[in-house]
Amino acid sequence: MSTLIVENPCQLQGTVNISCAKNAILPIIAASLLSEDKCILEDIATLEDVKVMVEVVNSLGAEVRMSNDNVLEIAAYNITSTETSYELIRKMRASFLIMGPMLARFGKIRISLPGGCAIGSRPIDLHLKGFAAMGANITLGHGYIEAHADKLKGNSIYLDFPSVGATENIMMAACLAEGMTIIENAAEEPEIVDLSNFLSKMGAVIKGAGTDTIRIEGVKYLKGTTHTAIPDRIEAGTFMMAAAATRGDVLIDGVVPEHVKPITAKLKEMGAEVYEFEKAIRVKATGRLQSVDIKTMPYPGFPTDMQSPMMSAMCVSKGTSVVTETVFENRFMHISELKLMGAKIKVDGRSAIVEGVEKLSGAKVKATDLRAGAALLISALCAEGPTEISEVYHIDRGYINIEKKMRKLGAKINRQD
Ligand code: UD1
Numbered sequence: 001m002s003t004l005i006v007e008n009p010c011q012l013q014g015t016v017n018i019s020c021a022k023n024a025i026l027p028i029i030a031a032s033l034l035s036e037d038k039c040i041l042e043d044i045a046t047l048e049d050v051k052v053m054v055e056v057v058n059s060l061g062a063e064v065r066m067s068n069d070n071v072l073e074i075a076a077y078n079i080t081s082t083e084t085s086y087e088l089i090r091k092m093r094a095s096f097l098i099m100g101p102m103l104a105r106f107g108k109i110r111i112s113l114p115g116g117c118a119i120g121s122r123p124i125d126l127h128l129k130g131f132a133a134m135g136a137n138i139t140l141g142h143g144y145i146e147a148h149a150d151k152l153k154g155n156s157i158y159l160d161f162p163s164v165g166a167t168e169n170i171m172m173a174a175c176l177a178e179g180m181t182i183i184e185n186a187a188e189e190p191e192i193v194d195l196s197n198f199l200s201k202m203g204a205v206i207k208g209a210g211t212d213t214i215r216i217e218g219v220k221y222l223k224g225t226t227h228t229a230i231p232d233r234i235e236a237g238t239f240m241m242a243a244a245a246t247r248g249d250v251l252i253d254g255v256v257p258e259h260v261k262p263i264t265a266k267l268k269e270m271g272a273e274v275y276e277f278e279k280a281i282r283v284k285a286t287g288r289l290q291s292v293d294i295k296t297m298p299y300p301g302f303p304t305d306m307q308s309p310m311m312s313a314m315c316v317s318k319g320t321s322v323v324t325e326t327v328f329e330n331r332f333m334h335i336s337e338l339k340l341m342g343a344k345i346k347v348d349g350r351s352a353i354v355e356g357v358e359k360l361s362g363a364k365v366k367a368t369d370l371r372a373g374a375a376l377l378i379s380a381l382c383a384e385g386p387t388e389i390s391e392v393y394h395i396d397r398g399y400i401n402i403e404k405k406m407r408k409l410g411a412k413i414n415r416q417d
Helices: 022-034 048-059 086-091 093-106 125-133 164-175 190-201 233-245 257-269 304-315 334-340 370-382 402-408
Strands: 003-006 013-017 038-042 063-066 072-075 108-112 137-141 144-148 156-158 180-184 205-207 213-217 226-228 249-253 273-276 280-284 293-295 320-324 344-348 351-355 364-366 387-390 413-416
Touching: 003 370, 013 402, 022 038, 022 048, 022 072, 022 093, 022 164, 022 190, 022 233, 048 063, 048 072, 048 086, 048 093, 086 093, 086 108, 093 108, 093 125, 093 144, 093 164, 125 137, 125 156, 125 164, 164 180, 164 190, 164 213, 190 205, 190 226, 233 249, 233 257, 233 280, 233 304, 233 370, 257 273, 257 280, 257 304, 304 320, 304 334, 304 344, 304 351, 304 370, 334 344, 334 364, 334 370, 370 387, 370 402, 402 413
Parallel strands: 013 249, 038 226, 156 180, 293 320, 364 387
Antiparallel strands: 003 387, 003 413, 038 072, 063 072, 108 144, 137 144, 180 213, 205 213, 249 280, 273 280, 320 351, 344 351
């Protein structure tokens, strides 16, 4: 298993290019199953999670071709199976997003309960309630879900929580359902808008994506299309945080500034300079950051995926910061690792109180999940002495060429396989 070794503290300097968004590509690959025509996805980041999603659609019979210039072609004209392997679905929670497309196009699916990062119980009840409201017959047993529907029917679906995955899954199913589906209290994340744009290019009729009410008028057939997903706002946010925490000066290129507004606002509050351009953001910090409080919320609130990278910046800031995690109930696993590096953090229920210290010290730490790994990397860049981060596969799920990108900004970082 790979390890990342960060030698010394450094001030990140230079330009980094942001890749396309993992959380946009994954549902879009699933959505390709809605058509028997070929879908072409350009500028794909070949992340570990993307490879898993490709394996999932391939295991159902979709033909998949990945070219050297990062173009992914998916042709789902010859789907041979409506059953997914337990191993693949358990590997990654987002693989559950094939349920809506399969149910809508083929009327049945047998799928195991999803896995993914260990950041809470992460139920799928909202997805299932949505499909049931559209007329699907759902049974659960032995770790599997079986669903049947001769023809899904549009309905009004109110989500108890604006779940990103449930909004996407129901939206995809609704595209081929009979009549109108209205999703209320829908998630408003930019990735939902990107999925809606992709589906609309396929011929779907969708209104309101990006607001809390999405209306989808079902159609009989969806055609193939070509698409480039939006830039990864969490990768961009991670580099923004790394630039500020290391007191560096980094131009984060290929980002939609609007998508990272909550991060920009908090970094400014901490005393960093943030300059917005049309498709880039520059983050510069000349001294120690100030403490700040954050509360994670669905978009456009502060993203839960940025909570742990932000905590790393707080660890070396002046004063006491408070982090309140409201989206996932078990997303503080990075804290015990950060403490090994000398961070002063106390947990009180869903809040963490971070008392900033002047310096962190390098240590042997473990990436416990994807964003926890990103947080450790930022802390390692601020620490005196070498830091060894194990279980790097978590980081590779969501960051492409992370050490190359960091090295280009001056970090002394190496991977040991
Ligand atoms: C997506 C993102 C993930 C991000 C999260 C929140 C992808 C591939 N992943 O995950 O990076 O951290 O959004 O922004 O896009 N919930 C239920 N019942 C459900 C579904 C969700 O109770 O049926 C709860 C979850 O347990 C969690 C909250 O809703 O507490 C948010 O989950 P959700 O928005 O669904 O996250 P994901 O789609 O899994």
